[in-house]
Amino acid sequence: MIALFCRVQYQGGHKTRPYRNNMEPYFKKLTIIGVGLIGGSLAMVLRKKGMVGEIVGVGRSISTLELAVKLDVIDKFTTDPAAGVMDADLVVIATPVASIAGLLKKIAPYLKEGAIVTDVGSVKGTIVKETEGLLPTGIHFVGGHPIAGTEESGVGAAFSTLFEKHKCILTPSAKTDKDALEKIRKVWEAAGSDVILMDADKHDSILAAVSHLPHVIAYSLVNTVDDVKDFEESILNYSAGGFRDFTRIASSSPEMWRDICLINKEAVLDMITRFEKSLSKLKGYIKESNGHEIVKEFDKSKKARDSIVKK
Amino acid sequence: MIALFCRVQYQGGHKTRPYRNNMEPYFKKLTIIGVGLIGGSLAMVLRKKGMVGEIVGVGRSISTLELAVKLDVIDKFTTDPAAGVMDADLVVIATPVASIAGLLKKIAPYLKEGAIVTDVGSVKGTIVKETEGLLPTGIHFVGGHPIAGTEESGVGAAFSTLFEKHKCILTPSAKTDKDALEKIRKVWEAAGSDVILMDADKHDSILAAVSHLPHVIAYSLVNTVDDVKDFEESILNYSAGGFRDFTRIASSSPEMWRDICLINKEAVLDMITRFEKSLSKLKGYIKESNGHEIVKEFDKSKKARDSIVKK
Structure with missing residues (x-):
């Protein structure tokens, strides 16, 4: 391993910290690849809980990395992933989903024996499959996905309580090291998350339904309304609070959501098809003025929706 | 007219008020049919502005009417629309859309000469068409729709600033009395609304796009997710903040939205068809992994959505 022969060079940040060992597991060196809202918030809470050293x-x-040092989110930085992960006990990949597998390949030769690597990507099946067999023996990968976030992005928006009371799904496979899995579970529990273990494909189906499908629909709805050119003015001007709330997620990053749709393609297409059938059924009831069935559909929906809010 | 031969009997509320005449137009007697969030809030602001007497x-x-008296929203009440509108200078119908035309027929013989009737219904075409020729000469109808509301309903949720800075669309036809239209415009301007005059059919198309379609989609989306029975648990448990915001409108009244879908059937079906085409296009791009076109669609949508929020 190259790491054994190099002295790690950082490009900025020269803070050193006294080691504290308040919480088990304790990671002497944590490397965050992708210091944004999620990566930054995780660094902040792990520092606060005394779970990490450097x-x-x-x-x-x-400039982002310099800001992260200034905000005390990280101590040191580099733009080179290989240099960044040397000697790290825990590596968290918090970059866009499309880059995770490539990054893993890039850093694999530089990771030290016993290192644990995890990610926070919104799609898990492909990533878990690609990592298996990719990492050398003695280096462990645990797939993770904290279901938390805000409309903001970037390290400037990071805060240590972001994950509190939110679900974090870990997706171990049969090959996942039990000890590494337990340590990653403790990391997210320390962050305040409700940790759930789940098969990666099940994760991808569920997220396709509750997150990816709504995004596709929101983008599509805004375009539908924007494309109504029957009048001399944009009818978006007539949107009220309901429409704005409903379409908030259409303000998300187009590139990020393209990647999610493509990486989780099968599950996303399946959910779109299911939605098309549901909408088509409702459209049929409206066409035939079947008030009884319309109320039944709306009522079922209202009850299901009200039930998730009460929780 | 029967009104001339009756003494109006109220069932409750016996407040009397000194007449004030701060604002023009001044309505000595205002009758609100349907004292809920919208009707109640309008009564409150018109009283506050000194535009109405009793x-x-x-x-x-x-019990709702008694609460409205207690909250000082109304002075007197009756459950009989005919008795309620006698001697009224202004009648506001703030009941569910499906009941408006029927109520108009019922109260028509009891309205006094010179009375102005308006409504607050979310669908206007049918109502405007049905009223024309229904009311006796000398009694004027002006269709209206304040685009305001909250998730709450009922007079207990009413407040006088509900309409402030919100659009209120009035839908005069060629037959609408100009003077009555001006008075209703002043009523909504006094409530703080941005008043817009518009053809009733144009109103119905626009609202089908920015309000009725999103409701249909939200109901349909929640049912789609709720119907995923592939796992041993309800996957709605995995919904995060985005899904909850996105589906807030699925918690609206099923009966109210059934009525809106049926009364505005043509426009709603047209918008569902447009949306189906937009979603189908996007689905095609995902199927063929056309990242370039996906980003183009998402980006167009994000720009349109961001533009309405900046306003």
């Missing part, structure tokens, strides 16, 4: 940030933008 | 409430539930 925190190294890896990113593409020097 | 306020009579008409409803089906005595």
Whole structure:
């Protein structure tokens, strides 16, 4: 391993910290690849809980990394993932989903024996399959997905309580190291999350339904309304609060959501088809003025929706 | 007219008020049929602005009407629409859309010469067409729709600033009395609304796009997710904040939205068809992994959505 022969060079940040060992597991060196809202918030809470010593940030933008040092989110940084993960006990990949597998390949030769790697990507099946057999023996990968976030992005929006009371899904496979899995579970529990273990494909189906499908629909709805050119003015001007809330997620990053749709293609297409059938049924009832069936559909929906809010 | 031969009997509320004449137009007697969130809030702001003398409430539930008196929203009440509108200078019908035309027929013989009737229904074409020729000469109808509301309903949720800075669409036809239209415009301007005059059919198309379609989609989406029975648990448990915001409108009244879908059937079906085409296009791009076109669609949508939020 190259790591044994190099002295790690960082490009910025030279903070050193006294080691504290308040919480088990304790990671002497944590490397966060992708210091944004999620990566930054996780670094903040793990520091606060005394679970990590030194925190190294890896990113593409020097100014973002400098801001992260200034905000005390990371101690040191580099733009080179290989240099960043050397000697790390825990590596968290918090970059866009499309880049995770490539990054894993890139850092694999530089990870030290016993290192644990985890990610926070919104799609898990492909990533878990790609990592198996990719990492050398003695280095462990645990797939993770904290279901938390805000409309904001970037390390400037990070805060240590982001994950509190939110679900975090871990997707171990039969090959996942039990000890590494337990440590990652403790990491997310320390962050305040409700940790759930789940098969990666099940995760992808569920997220396709409750997250990916709504995004596709929101984007599509805004375009539908925007494309109504029957009048001399944009009818979006007539949207009220309901429409704005409903379409908030259409303000999300187009590139991020393209990647999610493509990486989770099968499950997303399946959910779109199911939705098309549901909408088509409702459209049929409206066409035939079947008030009884319309109320039945709306009522079922209202009851299901009200039930998730009460929780 | 029967009104000339009756002494109006109210069932409750016996407040009398000194007449004030702060604002033009001044309505000595205002009758609100349907004292809920919208009707109640309008009564409150018109009283506050000194635009009305006595306020009579008409409803089906005595306890609601008693609450409205207690909250100082109305002065007197009756459950009989005919009795309620006698001697009224302004009548506001704030009941569910499906009941408006029927109520108009019922109260028509009891309205006094010079009375103005308006409504607040979310669908206008049918109502405007049905009223024309229904009311005796000298009694004027002006269709209206304040685009305001909250998740709450009922007079207990009413507040005088509900309409402030919200659009209120009035839908005069060629037959609408100009003077009556001007008075109703002043009523909504006094309530703080941005008043817009528009053809009733145009109103119905626009609202089908920005309000009725999103409701149909939200109901349909929740049912789609709720119907995924592939796992041993309800996957709605995995919904995060985005899904909850997105589906808030699925918690609206099923009966109210059935009525809106049926009364505005043509426009709603047209918008569902447009949306189906937009979603189908996007689905095709995902199927063929056309990342370029997916980003183009998402980006167009994000820009349109961001533009309405900045306003």
